Amino acid sequence: MTIQRAERSTPQMTERAAADRHQPVLRDRVVDLLAPALQQPGAVYVDATLGMGGHTEAILRACPGARAVGIDRDTEALALAGERLAGFGERFVPVHAVYDEIPAALAELSISRADAILYDLGVSSLQLDEEERGFAYRMDAPLDMRMDQSRGMTAADVLNGYSEAELTRILKDYGEERFARKIARALVRRREQEPFTTSGPLVQLLHEVVPAASQRSGGHPAKRTFQALRIEVNAELSTWRAALPAGLDLLPVGGRVLVLAYHSLEDRIAKQLLGAGATSSAPPGMPVELPEQRPWLRLLTRGAEQADDQEIAANPRAASVRLRAAERIRETAPADLHAPADHKENRR
Structure with a gap:
C-alpha cells in the first residue's frame, strides 16, 4: 500500500x-x-x-x-x-x-x-462525466472503469479474460441482471472474433441480446452490465x-x-x-x-x-x-466486528 x-x-x-x-x-x-x-x-x-x-x-x-x-x-x-x-x-x-x-x-x-x-x-x-474513463454507456470510450487509473485491471481485461461462468456471476450478483447467462454467452462469442476495447461494441451487443420488452420496461440495456463491471474492476x-x-x-x-x-x-x-x-x-x-x-x-x-x-x-x-x-455510544466494540462476505470478488 x-x-x-x-x-x-x-x-x-x-x-x-x-x-x-x-x-x-x-x-x-x-x-x-x-x-x-x-x-x-x-x-x-x-x-x-x-x-x-x-x-x-x-x-x-x-x-x-x-x-x-x-x-x-x-x-x-x-x-x-x-x-x-x-x-x-x-x-x-x-x-x-x-x-x-x-x-x-x-x-x-x-x-x-x-x-x-x-x-x-x-x-x-x-467519473461519469469524463468520457475517457469509460464509466458511461451513452458514449463510445475505452473500457477502463478504474477509479484509480494508476493500478489494477480494466473493464476490458474482465470482458476479455473472464470465463463465461465468471462473467455470469458478476452480471447476476453485482448487476442484478436477469439475462446474465445469455449476455455472458454472447460476450464470449463476440470476443473470439475481436477483443473488446471500447464501450460502443459492448453497448451494441447488449442492445441485441437483451429482449426488446425488457429494454422498454427496464431502462437502458447496458445499465446493469456497466454497474457490474465497475464493481468488479474496483473490488x-x-x-x-x-x-x-x-x-x-x-x-x-x-x-x-x-x-x-x-x-x-x-x-x-x-x-x-x-x-x-x-x-x-x-x-x-x-x-x-x-x-x-x-x-x-x-x-x-x-x-x-x-x-x-x-x-x-x-x-x-x-x-x-x-x-x-x-x-x-460506548468505547469497546465486539472483537468479531465484520460484514459477511456475500460473494467472491476480484481482490488485487
Missing part, C-alpha cells in the same frame, strides 16, 4: 471548477447529522470518498473549528477537490488512498481518531466490507458515521454492521445484560433515508441513494 499526500491543483488543471461540475447528494442532511460531532476545536472529519469535495466544503463551512482529511483513490478527483478547497488552507488535507486504508492514512498524519466519517459510495459525478464490495469496520473503530464516543449507498449490496453491508452495533449481544432470555453486551452504536436514522422529489429533480443521481448514520 502506498499512501501519499495529493498535490493541490492549479486553475490550469481543469476547464471547469469542481463546484460547477458537482452537486453533492443530500448535502444539507449530511451536515445536519455529522456537525454535532465536529463542534469542538480540532475535531477531525474524514471524507472517505472525497470526489470533488462538495460534502467536505459544506462541513468545513458549518464547523469552523474542524479540520478535514479527504481520501480518494482517484487522482483527478483529488486535484479538483484540492482546487475547490484550497481556501481552507491547512484545515484540509487531501490523501491518495482507498477508503479501507483510512487507519494508515490517518496514522501517517499523526491522527489517532476520526470524530465524523462520511462514505459516499459508488461512481462519482466526475468495491470487498473494499467496503473492510472499510466500514475500520472507520467505526476510529470513532471516539460521540463520534458519528454516515453512509450514502446507491446499490442494494452496499446498503445491505451498512445495514448489517450498523444494526449489529446498535443491538444488544446478550442471549435472549438473559435476566441481566452485561456491560460488554450493551449496544455500542446508536442509529441516527430510522431505516434508510431517501432523497425527496425536489432533490431528485435537481440532482437525478440522488434517485437511488440510501442514507444511514450512527453515533458511537
Whole structure:
C-alpha cells in the first residue's frame, strides 16, 4: 500500500471548477447529522470518498473549528477537490488512498481518531462525466472503469479474460441482471472474433441480446452490465466490507458515521454492521445484560433515508441513494466486528 499526500491543483488543471461540475447528494442532511460531532476545536472529519469535495466544503463551512482529511483513490478527483478547497488552507488535507486504508492514512498524519466519517459510495459525478474513463454507456470510450487509473485491471481485461461462468456471476450478483447467462454467452462469442476495447461494441451487443420488452420496461440495456463491471474492476464490495469496520473503530464516543449507498449490496453491508452495533449481544432470555453486551452504536436514522422529489429533480443521481448514520455510544466494540462476505470478488 502506498499512501501519499495529493498535490493541490492549479486553475490550469481543469476547464471547469469542481463546484460547477458537482452537486453533492443530500448535502444539507449530511451536515445536519455529522456537525454535532465536529463542534469542538480540532475535531477531525474524514471524507472517505472525497470526489470533488462538495460534502467536505459544506462541513468545513458549518464547523469552523474542524479540520478535514479527504481520501480518494482517484487522482483527478483529488486535484479538483484540492482546487475547490484550497481556501481552507491547512484545515484540509487531501490523501491518495482507498477508503479501507483510512487507519494508515490517518496514522501517517499523526491522527489517532476520526470524530465524523462520511462514505459516499459508488461512481462519482466526475467519473461519469469524463468520457475517457469509460464509466458511461451513452458514449463510445475505452473500457477502463478504474477509479484509480494508476493500478489494477480494466473493464476490458474482465470482458476479455473472464470465463463465461465468471462473467455470469458478476452480471447476476453485482448487476442484478436477469439475462446474465445469455449476455455472458454472447460476450464470449463476440470476443473470439475481436477483443473488446471500447464501450460502443459492448453497448451494441447488449442492445441485441437483451429482449426488446425488457429494454422498454427496464431502462437502458447496458445499465446493469456497466454497474457490474465497475464493481468488479474496483473490488468495491470487498473494499467496503473492510472499510466500514475500520472507520467505526476510529470513532471516539460521540463520534458519528454516515453512509450514502446507491446499490442494494452496499446498503445491505451498512445495514448489517450498523444494526449489529446498535443491538444488544446478550442471549435472549438473559435476566441481566452485561456491560460488554450493551449496544455500542446508536442509529441516527430510522431505516434508510431517501432523497425527496425536489432533490431528485435537481440532482437525478440522488434517485437511488440510501442514507444511514450512527453515533458511537460506548468505547469497546465486539472483537468479531465484520460484514459477511456475500460473494467472491476480484481482490488485487
